Amino acid sequence: MSDKYTPKKTDKFAFGIWCIQNRGRDPFGDVTRPERSVRECLEGLAKRNVYAFEFHDNDIIPFGASAAERDRCIRELRKLMDDLGIKATVITTNLFYHPIFKDGAFTSTDPAIRAFATQKVMQCLDVGHEVGAEVYVFWGGREGTEVDASKDPITANGYFRDAVNFLCEYVLDNGYNIKFSIEPKPNEPRGDLYLPTVGSVLAFIQTLDHPEMVGTNPEVAHIKMAGLNVYHEFAQALDAGKLLDVHLNDQKPLRYDQDLTFASENLKEAFFLVKLLVDHNYDRTIGFDAHPYRTEADPWDFVERNMRNYLILKEKVQRFNEDREVQDLLREIHGVHPEWVGAFTKYSKDAAQRLKQAQFDVEALTNRRLPYERLDQLLTEILLGVR
Numbered sequence: 001m002s003d004k005y006t007p008k009k010t011d012k013f014a015f016g017i018w019c020i021q022n023r024g025r026d027p028f029g030d031v032t033r034p035e036r037s038v039r040e041c042l043e044g045l046a047k048r049n050v051y052a053f054e055f056h057d058n059d060i061i062p063f064g065a066s067a068a069e070r071d072r073c074i075r076e077l078r079k080l081m082d083d084l085g086i087k088a089t090v091i092t093t094n095l096f097y098h099p100i101f102k103d104g105a106f107t108s109t110d111p112a113i114r115a116f117a118t119q120k121v122m123q124c125l126d127v128g129h130e131v132g133a134e135v136y137v138f139w140g141g142r143e144g145t146e147v148d149a150s151k152d153p154i155t156a157n158g159y160f161r162d163a164v165n166f167l168c169e170y171v172l173d174n175g176y177n178i179k180f181s182i183e184p185k186p187n188e189p190r191g192d193l194y195l196p197t198v199g200s201v202l203a204f205i206q207t208l209d210h211p212e213m214v215g216t217n218p219e220v221a222h223i224k225m226a227g228l229n230v231y232h233e234f235a236q237a238l239d240a241g242k243l244l245d246v247h248l249n250d251q252k253p254l255r256y257d258q259d260l261t262f263a264s265e266n267l268k269e270a271f272f273l274v275k276l277l278v279d280h281n282y283d284r285t286i287g288f289d290a291h292p293y294r295t296e297a298d299p300w301d302f303v304e305r306n307m308r309n310y311l312i313l314k315e316k317v318q319r320f321n322e323d324r325e326v327q328d329l330l331r332e333i334h335g336v337h338p339e340w341v342g343a344f345t346k347y348s349k350d351a352a353q354r355l356k357q358a359q360f361d362v363e364a365l366t367n368r369r370l371p372y373e374r375l376d377q378l379l380t381e382i383l384l385g386v387r
């Protein structure tokens with residue numbers, strides 16, 4: 001299908017290779033789809049005008065590969081990228097699958113495992129530099145506990161901090177154009193994960209030696225698992241200047257990590273997320289981190305659906321922003337008492353004195369009209385296509 005919702009390279013969509021290579025396995029059932037090579041994945045994405053891909057080190061290079069094998073994998077990947085005109089924007093390290101990481105990587109109680117994890121990331125950063133990736137993602141899938149008696153969380157976060165500080169210095173020392181992004185998640189596969197929310201990540205970043213090099217990439221599903229507001233969590237990261245990447249998908253609240261197609265479950269929530277990115281001129285890649293349904297024979301309807309949903313919602317955002325009645329209501333809600341706009345955004349003795357002496361009509365302020373029912377109904381009608 002080719003129409004106005006067909007993606008273009010300029011939309012800057014990206015998919016994790018792991019999304020395309022997902023074979024439908026779950027804790028209760030074996031694979032339902034055939035294995036796909038990196039070439040098949042990238043050819044399929046390029047055919048659909050996907051701008052970029054994200055990958056773990058072991059999506060490209062087998063665990064324990066020799067230096068010669070590693071170099072061969074990178075040469076083949078770079079040639080494939082050139083041939084297909086597709087970029088690698090985000091790279092990450094698989095620090096969760098191999099049983100060596102069964103009790104954590106950076107937060108393992110064993111310093112040798114922490115050292116091995118840091119070595120593995122250094123090697124991954126080298127790969128990222130070679131393929132032109134500019135963001136390295138930390139997803140702490142095993143960084144947590146089931147038994148709180150096993151670890152002191154302050155000590156564990158100190159281990160994580162030491163690793164990130166060391167790796168920032170490694171990037172600076174080598175002159176790599178790479179920033180770090182921490183991806184929060186509240187639980188799964190561990191019972192409790194460290195740095196579970198955007199707020200906890202932002203607080204952690206301020207304790208680092210190079211906070212300017214580190215940001216966050218929230219994921220819709222992870223936020224819903226914590227029972228939080230997706231719109232607000234992404235906004236917090238964007239407001240802090242720390243939104244380095246986005247991972248879009250969908251999720252039923254407070255359940256296991258479902259990784260559903262973007263906007264397949266919570267349409268209004270997805271609308272506000274797209275509106276946030278559009279209204280505030282987010283200009284990095286739009287990354288999707290989701291899985292096709294286990295019933296799917298291949299991933300391509302899934303890939304097209306994610307991008308199409310985003311583009312449809314982007315058009316809905318434009319309609320909302322241009323709808324005369326919507327904008328009139330917003331002006332009514334936000335436009336009263338212009339004399340107070342900016343009056344106390346910057347402190348001065350005069351501003352403080354004026355504010356202390358001001359007389360407010362409490363009854364009038366209490367009784368002001370806030371037509372939120374009508375506003376929300378207009379949005380509903382826009383989303384349902386009747387307006």
